[in-house]
Amino acid sequence: MAYAFGLGGDSGAGKGVFAAVATEAAQEKFGPNNVATIDQGAMYRMSALDALKAGSRTGQEVVQHALSRIEVEDLDHFLDRFNELWADPDKRKQLRTPEVGAVVAHIGKEEEAQVFYKDLLNLIIGREVSDGKQGLVIDSRTPEELVAQSVSNGNIEWAAKLYMHTPSEISACWAALKSGRPYAEHYRALRDRNEYDKQRDTYPNFEPPLSQRTDVTSLNHVAQLARARGGGLWIPDTHLYVRNDGTFPKPELLHAGKGLARVAFDQACGDIRRI
Numbered sequence: 001m002a003y004a005f006g007l008g009g010d011s012g013a014g015k016g017v018f019a020a021v022a023t024e025a026a027q028e029k030f031g032p033n034n035v036a037t038i039d040q041g042a043m044y045r046m047s048a049l050d051a052l053k054a055g056s057r058t059g060q061e062v063v064q065h066a067l068s069r070i071e072v073e074d075l076d077h078f079l080d081r082f083n084e085l086w087a088d089p090d091k092r093k094q095l096r097t098p099e100v101g102a103v104v105a106h107i108g109k110e111e112e113a114q115v116f117y118k119d120l121l122n123l124i125i126g127r128e129v130s131d132g133k134q135g136l137v138i139d140s141r142t143p144e145e146l147v148a149q150s151v152s153n154g155n156i157e158w159a160a161k162l163y164m165h166t167p168s169e170i171s172a173c174w175a176a177l178k179s180g181r182p183y184a185e186h187y188r189a190l191r192d193r194n195e196y197d198k199q200r201d202t203y204p205n206f207e208p209p210l211s212q213r214t215d216v217t218s219l220n221h222v223a224q225l226a227r228a229r230g231g232g233l234w235i236p237d238t239h240l241y242v243r244n245d246g247t248f249p250k251p252e253l254l255h256a257g258k259g260l261a262r263v264a265f266d267q268a269c270g271d272i273r274r275i
Contacts, residue, residue: 004136004156006143009164010194012171019139025261026135036128040140045095048104059106125150160264162240208239218248221256228263231275235264
């Protein structure tokens with residue numbers, strides 16, 4: 001069994017950078033070889049990359065290619081191909097090209113693809129636990145729902161479930177600064193994708209209700225972390241709701257993320273007493 005730190009939220013919310021610092025915290029707790037980070041979005045991107053390399057150009061062509069591969073390729077074979085790509089930093093960069101980013105959302109709209117990648121996510125978790133991993137960082141839009149199978153079969157126990165909310169306007173600014181492409185291009189893509197994800201019937205984006213969440217903001221994150229260290233805020237029992245409305249400086253945001261992850265794993269392992 002492994003302790004899991006789940007990251008959910010909209011496109012562009014900052015889950016990737018948060019996952020990186022959560023992974024650092026997990027490695028400090030369990031050791032570098034006993035931790036795995038699982039990025040479900042990267043698997044969708046590999047399908048988009050496969051389609052582009054095969055000559056697909058439009059969104060519909062990419063979807064058709066991806067679905068045709070899903071129909072004939074078993075989960076283990078896909079995962080082996082993904083691990084080979086992920087292990088090569090140069091190949092991994094291909095997943096983040098503008099061309100892949102422009103078409104990957106079309107695959108995510110297909111119910112058949114969503115079910116395939118859900119099953120793949122749980123297969124990966126099972127493999128990592130069998131390999132002796134003690135800490136997992138799971139970067140996915142709706143981790144609690146998608147990995148329910150891994151919870152029920154005893155492969156993972158939640159250390160934390162964190163949902164990131166960053167308005168598309170803020171996310172688009174980050175993306176434009178990083179890519180050098182126009183803000184309007186990023187904003188339209190993020191807005192449209194996130195609106196669709198909220199409305200889809202299969203695995204829609206999950207946003208925890210007010211009664212089940214603990215807000216973490218630029219104003220209160222120091223106090224919330226102190227509560228958790230003292231055992232007054234029990235992270236495994238709540239949904240951390242990180243709100244970045246543009247007032248959360250990135251270094252501060254990452255510092256808060258790493259601190260919360262470290263305390264979450266300590267609580268899950270029984271190294272902090274609950275009060």
